[in-house]
Amino acid sequence: xxxxxxxxxxxxxxxxxxxxxxxxxxxxxxxxxxxxxxxxxxxxxxxxxxxxxxxxxxxxxxxxxxxxxxxxxxxxxxxxxxxxxxxxxxxxxxxxxxxxxxxxxxxxxxxxxxxxxxxxxxxxxxxxxxxxxxxxxxxxxxxxxxxxxxxxxxxx
Numbered sequence: 148x149x150x151x152x153x154x155x156x157x158x159x160x161x162x163x164x165x166x167x168x169x170x171x172x173x174x175x176x177x178x179x180x181x182x183x184x185x186x187x188x189x190x191x192x193x194x195x196x197x198x199x200x201x202x203x204x205x206x207x208x209x210x211x212x213x214x215x216x217x218x219x220x221x222x223x224x225x226x227x228x229x230x231x232x233x234x235x236x237x238x239x240x241x242x243x244x245x246x247x248x249x250x251x252x253x254x255x256x257x258x259x260x261x262x263x264x265x266x267x268x269x270x271x272x273x274x275x276x277x278x279x280x281x282x283x284x285x286x287x288x289x290x291x292x293x294x295x296x297x298x299x300x301x302x303x
Contacts, residue, residue, distance in 0.1 A: 164198045171195050203234040204281055226266040233263075233281065243283045250278040 162174075175193045179186040207230045210221045221227050231247060233240060249258040251267050252275035258265065269275065 167198050169198050169200060171197050202240075202281075202283075205232045205234070206230070206277075206279060207232070221269070223269050223272055226268045229265050229267065229277075231263040231279075231281070239285065240283050243285045245284075246282045248280040248282070252276040252278065 172195065173193060174196050176191070177188055178190040180189045181187075208219075208221070208227055209216065209230070210225055210227045212225075213221070229249070233245070235241075245261065245263075247260045247263065247265070249260070249265060249267070250256075251258070251269070253269055253271060253273075255267075258267075
């Protein structure tokens with residue numbers, strides 16, 4: 148099942164993978180150009196993509212007045228901002244309840260928040276192992292896909 152959006156020289160395709168087996172899948176994309184009443188094939192590509200039940204999560208860390216952010220060294224007694232970005236291009240999680248559980252690795256205990264941005268201050272020098280968990284409770288089943296557009300007819 149697919150949805151396509153036409154416009155200018157770019158196309159966006161969204162796949163409904165609700166009933167697709169997890170793991171690698173082969174995708175074939177064919178591009179047609181409309182010529183009068185016919186559709187003429189102009190490009191075709193095959194590639195492997197992976198269907199997973201995991202959602203990529205990215206965490207960025209920053210500290211105010213950090214002179215060299217690329218060295219991944221932070222100062223004690225100054226708050227560090229942890230910002231979480233969940234990769235959700237389908238916007239399925241927009242209406243979900245999301246909980247973030249943080250263990251900053253410095254024996255300060257578990258911190259649970261519904262906010263994707265938190266601040267934490269380390270009061271000791273050292274190297275710490277952050278443990279982070281995201282849980283999302285979706286309000287219902289996956290949304291149904293939009294109807295399929297008509298299949299193009301190949302030209303003779």
